[in-house]
Amino acid sequence: MTPAAAPVAPVQTWLVRVSGRVQGVGYREACVREARRLALAGWVRNRSDGTVEVLAQGRVERLTRLHAWLRRGPPAAHVVRVEIVPQEPPEPPAPQTFERRPTE
Template identity: 55%
Template sequence: MNEIIARRLRVHGRVQGVGFRFYTVREALARNLTGWVRNRTDGTVEIQAQGRPGEVDDFQRWVSRGPESARVDRVEANDASPEALTGFCELDTL
């Protein structure tokens, strides 16, 4: 089964200035996900993650903890439409 799903995550807490985006890219690529991550001007981090359901679920569990340098207070998760993406990258702040 090669079903691809997409999920949009909004991460709240101490998630900017602590390497969160760097580690997010690393963790996503380790799970063969495509997508992007970016800081938002309100202090949150936004992520679009796409891949097989199990890998996306596993990635979301990692996001809910984040790297040791971060403090994740909560994660908002919504299903999204898959985009035509290759790789996983950091985008400019929105």
Template identity: 50%
Template sequence: MEPANDDEILETRLVQVRGQVQGIGYREACVRQAQAVGITGWVRNRMDGSVEVMLQGSPEQLDNMCAWLSEGMSAALVDELEVAELQPPFARFDRFERLPTL
């Protein structure tokens, strides 16, 4: 799937994933899934043991990715998914990448 083009509605969401999501390849799987769905943004581990994900795409793409974040990786035990929609203006991402731990 391709990233949202300029004519589509573009949304940005910041997602905090809590549970057993570090040390199991969750970020790498997240990158693969985001690229498959056509999402741009980034993913990183946080020092508190959670994973933080910035997602940008169409509402449908973001809904699909949030569903995957909560249930898509069998090795992960997600306890909580906290989703915040960011209001424009926001930077436009051109790819999805893994960032260093914050």
């Protein structure tokens, strides 16, 4: 008899918009470090409206941990609002690592 395989945690994709004092404070660089530490794929970028946008893909438990970090951000940030929108997997797929993208 072979041992039963452990259930695989489902992968989700979240699009997150972060508002407050989140540009010019090292938020994107710190976000990349945290997302990579959590082994998430995706990207982070500044938006022309002053927000930061994050597309993150991974297991729900790790996305939840990233969400907790996004609400705090790096020391110089002052986060006012974090909005999460679950997404279908992006086309083209999210990068296999987490990267910083140019402002859009």
